[in-house]
Amino acid sequence: MAQQHPAVKLTNLLKPQIGDITTEIEREGQTLFGGSNNLLSGEEIQDFSVELLNLFVSLLSSKDPYDDSSPAFHALEIFFHGLSRQTMERGGRVEDLVRYTQFLHRLFSETVNGDAKMTVKDARELLLFLSGVFNELTMAIFRAYLEEKEKTIFAQESELREVATPITEIWDGVLTLPIIGTLDSNRTMLVMESLLNRIARDRSKAVVMDLTGVKNIDSQVSHHLIQMVRAVQLMGSDAILTGIRPEIARALTSLNIDLGDVTTRASLSDGLKEAFRRMNIHVSSHPA
C-alpha cells in the first residue's frame, strides 16, 4: 500500500471536523476583531473564517504543500496580508493579528496531536510544516503592518512638507518665504518648485526669503540656498535674503560662499522695505 503524504493525512483529519473548526475560528475572530473591538462585522468574520479554511485546505491538497512559492501558499499569504491591512486600517492592533495566527497554529496542531493513529514521525513532520506555514503568515502580517506604518509616515511627511513651505503674498507682487529648520535636497526641490510656480502664477516681482529660523548651515544647505536665489532671479524676480544670524554669516564666510550678487537685509521688515523700494511702492502713515 502506498505511503500517504502527511499533508493528505492532515486534510483527512480536518474534513470530519470542518464544522467545529470553522466555529472555533469564527469565535476567536469574533473575540479579537468583532464585538466591542468593532473592527469587522459578524458577516465579515464569518466570510473570512470560511475563506481561510478553504485556502488552508487548498494548500494541503496542492502538489507540494511545503513549497512556499506555490500559488496556493501565495493565496494564503495574500489573504493574511489583506486581513491585516483591513483590520489595521480600522484601528486594529498588530498584536491581535499575531495572537490570531498563534491561535490558528495551536488549533491545527491540536488536531494533529489529537489523532491516536498518527505516527510520531508524521506528527513531527506535520507540526514542523504547520510551524513553517504560520511563521510565514506572521511575516505577512508584519509586512502589512510596516506598509501601513510607512503609509502613515508618508502622509505625515506630506502634511509637514505643506506646512514647511508657507509662501505668502504679503503685498501685490511680493512673496515671503520663511525658511525654518534644515534645507536638504528633497526639501529644497519642494520649496523651489512651489516658489517658482507661485512666482509664475502671481507674476511676483520680489521674493523675500527669511532665514531667521535657520539654526545652522553647512555647505550643502548654502548651496541649496544659492540655487534657490538663482532660480528666482532667472524667473525675472528679485530675491532678497533676510534674517541672516551672526553664526550663519560666520559659517557662510568660512564655507567660502559668495553672496556678492545676492541682496541681503538684516530683518524681514528691512527686506520688505527693499522690495517696496525696488517696486517704487511708498508706504507711509497718514495723520488721522
Next chain:
Amino acid sequence: MDHTGFHFTPVGGGSALLEPMAGLDIGQAERLIEEIIRRLQEGKICRLYYDLSHFPVIDQGYFTWLNRLAGACKAANTRMICVNMQPTAAFALASLANLTPQFETALGLEESGKN
C-alpha cells in the same frame, strides 16, 4: 517664408521681441547671431526681449547659446532680457554649476518695461 527660425518684432520704445520657433537651429549660432545683430542695428533697437515661454527645460547647450547672443548684444550696445522663463526651466538652469548668465531676466514684457 522666414528661414531664420525666429520671429523678430519691434515693440516700440527702442525694444524688440524675439520669439524663437521650433526651427531655430542653435548649431548655426554664428549665422543666427549675425542675423539678429543686423536686425537690431537696422531697427535701432537698444533692448531685446527673448521669449522663453515655449521652453519647459533649458539645458547647458541652450544656455550657452543664450549667453553668446547676450554677449554679442552687449557688444552692439543692446540689453538682452529673457522673459517668460518657465519654472521648470529656471529650476533646471539653477542646478547647473558655474552659471553666470550674461543676459538679464524679467517676468514678462510688461513687467520689465519700466526698467
